[in-house]
Amino acid sequence: MADTSDPFSAGSVARQLDYCTFCPKMCRHACPVSTASGRETYIPQVKMDSMNQLRLGHRSWSADTTDPLWACTGCRHCTVYCDHANEPGLVLLAGRAAAVSHGQPHPALTGYSERFRAREQRLTAQLAEMFPESLATEGDVGFMPGCDAIDKGSADIAATLAVLERTGNEDVKLVEMPQACAGYPLLAAGHRDLFRWHAGRVAKSLRGFRKVAINCSACLYAMREQYPAEGIGMRTEIVALADILAPAAANLACSLQRKSVYYHDPCYHARYNGVVDSPRRALAQLAEVRELAWNKADTECCGGGGLLPKTMPAVADQMAKRRLAEVHASGGGIVVTSCATCSFMLKRNAPPTVEVTDLATAMATLSETPFTAPTDPDAADD
Numbered sequence: 001m002a003d004t005s006d007p008f009s010a011g012s013v014a015r016q017l018d019y020c021t022f023c024p025k026m027c028r029h030a031c032p033v034s035t036a037s038g039r040e041t042y043i044p045q046v047k048m049d050s051m052n053q054l055r056l057g058h059r060s061w062s063a064d065t066t067d068p069l070w071a072c073t074g075c076r077h078c079t080v081y082c083d084h085a086n087e088p089g090l091v092l093l094a095g096r097a098a099a100v101s102h103g104q105p106h107p108a109l110t111g112y113s114e115r116f117r118a119r120e121q122r123l124t125a126q127l128a129e130m131f132p133e134s135l136a137t138e139g140d141v142g143f144m145p146g147c148d149a150i151d152k153g154s155a156d157i158a159a160t161l162a163v164l165e166r167t168g169n170e171d172v173k174l175v176e177m178p179q180a181c182a183g184y185p186l187l188a189a190g191h192r193d194l195f196r197w198h199a200g201r202v203a204k205s206l207r208g209f210r211k212v213a214i215n216c217s218a219c220l221y222a223m224r225e226q227y228p229a230e231g232i233g234m235r236t237e238i239v240a241l242a243d244i245l246a247p248a249a250a251n252l253a254c255s256l257q258r259k260s261v262y263y264h265d266p267c268y269h270a271r272y273n274g275v276v277d278s279p280r281r282a283l284a285q286l287a288e289v290r291e292l293a294w295n296k297a298d299t300e301c302c303g304g305g306g307l308l309p310k311t312m313p314a315v316a317d318q319m320a321k322r323r324l325a326e327v328h329a330s331g332g333g334i335v336v337t338s339c340a341t342c343s344f345m346l347k348r349n350a351p352p353t354v355e356v357t358d359l360a361t362a363m364a365t366l367s368e369t370p371f372t373a374p375t376d377p378d379a380a381d382d
């Protein structure tokens with residue numbers, strides 16, 4: 001069994017890379033990036049072998065040799081099928097940091113730290129403009145929507161606030177802070193030092209709250225697992241938004257004609273955060289919940305993780321299309337998910353027969369809770 005207590009430690013990384021290099025590709029079927037792209041170079045075993053050759057000095061660091069390191073969403077599906085519990089998703093993140101330190105960031109991520117900072121400024125201003133009455137710097141429970149929700153899902157933020165108000169949770173306020181994102185994209189871009197710096201600032205911004213709910217599965221993982229790994233202590237408990245919506249759902253009434261909805265498990269929720277039951281409990285109060293063929297710990301990634309929409313946008317979109325193909329083939333329907341990034345990726349790739357909606361918006365719609373969606377500004381390419 002590999003030592004996975006710290007997949008970034010040098011010994012653990014080397015051991016996992018050696019195991020994968022000589023593996024008969026036992027997890028090849030599980031990788032959505034290789035399946036969607038149809039490229040053998042993107043199966044987990046080959047990606048890990050490529051990184052091993054770089055580590056051992058058998059290859060030089062170049063755009064070509066580091067390309068496989070970026071062909072991963074960190075979805076952890078390969079780990080489910082690995083007898084050694086190896087973590088290609090996390091080890092390849094370490095490889096990205098090494099690539100950046102060798103002057104080889106992904107070409108699509110050039111100047112990423114500056115772009116990230118500019119996006120933070122744009123999105124925090126946008127949130128303040130859209131929800132000026134709902135912000136607070138302290139309280140018992142706060143709500144941090146996450147950058148993709150502010151950027152592309154302001155209706156979902158409005159729906160969340162409406163559902164919370166209707167269920168007697170009007171004290172839950174949007175967290176007013178100079179950061180829009182908890183920093184997972186910095187990790188995925190290979191900027192570990194900047195991630196550590198950013199994490200410290202986020203932890204400080206959240207100190208006024210006992211508990212904060214976030215609607216981004218990857219940033220929930222980053223805050224729970226990677227902040228402590230980087231020595232960042234959190235005074236605030238961090239939970240998934242679904243964890244506070246589930247108990248609230250019991251106070252929502254739904255029409256007698258219950259609709260059927262499919263639930264898509266975000267991979268970071270299902271395989272890192274243990275957020276599997278709470279979204280289903282929330283939905284089950286209001287609808288019949290149907291399961292996709294790949295669900296819970298065996299869920300398939302929508303393509304939104306690991307900055308894949310920036311580094312390999314066509315492959316990322318193809319992954320989202322694959323995820324919804326089953327619903328389309330069954331005649332269509334409603335797909336609900338509980339992560340702003342998944343919502344965005346699935347919505348933009350949904351066929352006309354499939355309606356994709358975020359959990360809070362689904363709850364508001366199914367319970368006929370009115371909410372007013374602010375206008376989403378035009379998306380910026382940052």
Ligand code: SF4
Pocket residue numbers: 019020021023024025026027028044045048078079081082083084085086087088
């Ligand atoms: S993660 Fe496990 S199953 Fe997959 S290539 Fe590595 S050793 Fe083999």
Ligand code: SF4
Pocket residue numbers: 030031032033034043044047071072073074075076077078079088089
């Ligand atoms: S973590 Fe997911 S995307 Fe990355 S290699 Fe494993 S299965 Fe593929």
